[in-house]
Amino acid sequence: MIVIKFSIYNQRLRRITSGIIPSNAYGKLKFEFDFRTSDWDSAVTKTANFSYLGDNYPIELDEHNQCFVPKEVIYSPSFSVAVHGGDIVTNYVRNPVEEIKSNTGTIPPSDGETTTGVVFVPSINEDKILSWTINESGDNLEVPAPVDLNPFDEWVEDETESEYEWEEE
Numbered sequence: 001m002i003v004i005k006f007s008i009y010n011q012r013l014r015r016i017t018s019g020i021i022p023s024n025a026y027g028k029l030k031f032e033f034d035f036r037t038s039d040w041d042s043a044v045t046k047t048a049n050f051s052y053l054g055d056n057y058p059i060e061l062d063e064h065n066q067c068f069v070p071k072e073v074i075y076s077p078s079f080s081v082a083v084h085g086g087d088i089v090t091n092y093v094r095n096p097v098e099e100i101k102s103n104t105g106t107i108p109p110s111d112g113e114t115t116t117g118v119v120f121v122p123s124i125n126e127d128k129i130l131s132w133t134i135n136e137s138g139d140n141l142e143v144p145a146p147v148d149l150n151p152f153d154e155w156v157e158d159e160t161e162s163e164y165e166w167e168e169e
Helices: none
Strands: 002-009 012-015 029-035 047-052 055-060 066-068 078-085 093-098 119-124 130-135
Touching: 002 078, 012 078, 012 093, 055 066
Parallel strands: 002 029
Antiparallel strands: 002 012, 029 066, 047 055, 047 078, 078 093, 119 130
8 A cells, every 4th residue: 555645734735755656556545644733623524635637536534534546536647635624625735647557656655554465666767766666476576776866965985074083992
């Protein structure tokens, strides 16, 4: 299961989990909302409103403030989501979608999430974009070597620039 997390402060919706959603994630993709302010306490029902090309798909949140993302919105280039409950409505947040013709995507499993029988294999393309391959059988896994995505960091060959003074023994 892929879980993308959002936080909500008053009427401000913000996506916490980064990454591009693979277009083949339907049935495996949930959104989770963290309500950070007390103004949402009086909302008996909270609903995520998904929007794609002008069509809206409201989905009621469960007791964990989660819901599955409807298949009808997981299309390239993106879809939007807002949350409403009682008389409170948030802003819409755009969620980019990558058109996938095979079982690849760019979102790893969320922290603490168990994935029985599904392995997420990382890879980095020539443009240094991190993506994940979903291998449901767990066979023929090839994990790439690590790649330095930040060539402008503080490391210079075998030395670092530092003002730390090493103690001699």
